[in-house]
Structure formats: C-alpha cells, structure tokens
Amino acid sequence: MRRFATVTKESLNEKHRHRPCRRRLLQASGCTACHTIDKKLVGPALKDVAAKYRDNKGAEADLIKKVKEGGKGVWGDIPMSPNAHVKDEDIKTIVQWILTLK
Numbered sequence: 748m749r750r751f752a753t754v755t756k757e758s759l760n761e762k763h764r765h766r767p768c769r770r771r772l773l774q775a776s777g778c779t780a781c782h783t784i785d786k787k788l789v790g791p792a793l794k795d796v797a798a799k800y801r802d803n804k805g806a807e808a809d810l811i812k813k814v815k816e817g818g819k820g821v822w823g824d825i826p827m828s829p830n831a832h833v834k835d836e837d838i839k840t841i842v843q844w845i846l847t848l849k
C-alpha cells in the first residue's frame with residue numbers, strides 16, 4: 748500500500764506538474780492562437796522550433812527577443828506579432844520549455 752502511494756505521487760508530479768503547466772502558460776499567454784506543439788498552424792509547430800535550434804546555444808536569448816518583439820522570415824512570410832503583454836519571465840519559461848520539446 749505504502750509503495751503504491753509513493754509511486755502514484757511521483758508519477759503525478761512528473762506528469763501533471765511539468766508539461767501541462769507549461770501548456771497552460773502557453774494558452775494563457777495567447778500563443779496557442781497560432782501555435783500547437785506538433786502541428787503547424789499560423790506559426791510553426793513548437794517541436795519543429797525545438798528541432799531547428801537544438802544545437803544552437805544562443806537560441807534561448809534570440810527566441811525570447813523574437814517572441815517579445817515579433818518578427819518574420821525564418822519560417823515564412825507570415826509575421827508573428829509582438830507579444831509584449833506577456834511577462835518577461837513567462838516568455839523565458841515558455842522558450843526554455845519549447846527548446847526541450849521532442
């Protein structure tokens with residue numbers, strides 16, 4: 748019984764704390780109007796973004812700036828509008844998380 752309880756608690760922490768929380772932040776920040784994790788919508792699939800920048804050490808800072816200020820030309824001609832309403836720390840959290848997607 749005790750062991751069962753421990754395992755359950757750990758798996759809850761793993762599954763329910765990390766990923767869905769970031770997804771909620773993504774939604775609350777308005778990103779999901781244009782992005783999903785694994786399908787191209789208005790903007791690129793976030794998994795594709797992660798794959799593109801996987802070995803790029805400067806990517807985190809560049810992407811934070813891009814999300815904040817908007818921009819175009821990397822994935823096509825459709826621009827991403829600036830997301831200035833999103834807090835800097837939230838953008839950072841989201842970008843760090845995006846870069847871990849596989």
Ligand code: HEC
Nearest residue numbers: 776777778781789790818819820821822823825826827830
């Ligand atoms: C109005 C639609 C829209 C919204 C809202 C939006 N994006 Fe984007 N996003 C785009 C488009 C379009 C691109 C592709 C831009 C390009 O080709 O350079 C993009 C590109 C990106 C990229 C890759 C940038 C690059 O230079 O490779 C990241 C990361 C990203 N978005 C994250 C976010 C996050 C995080 C949010 C929420 C805070 C968000 N986006 C909100 C449309 C949007």
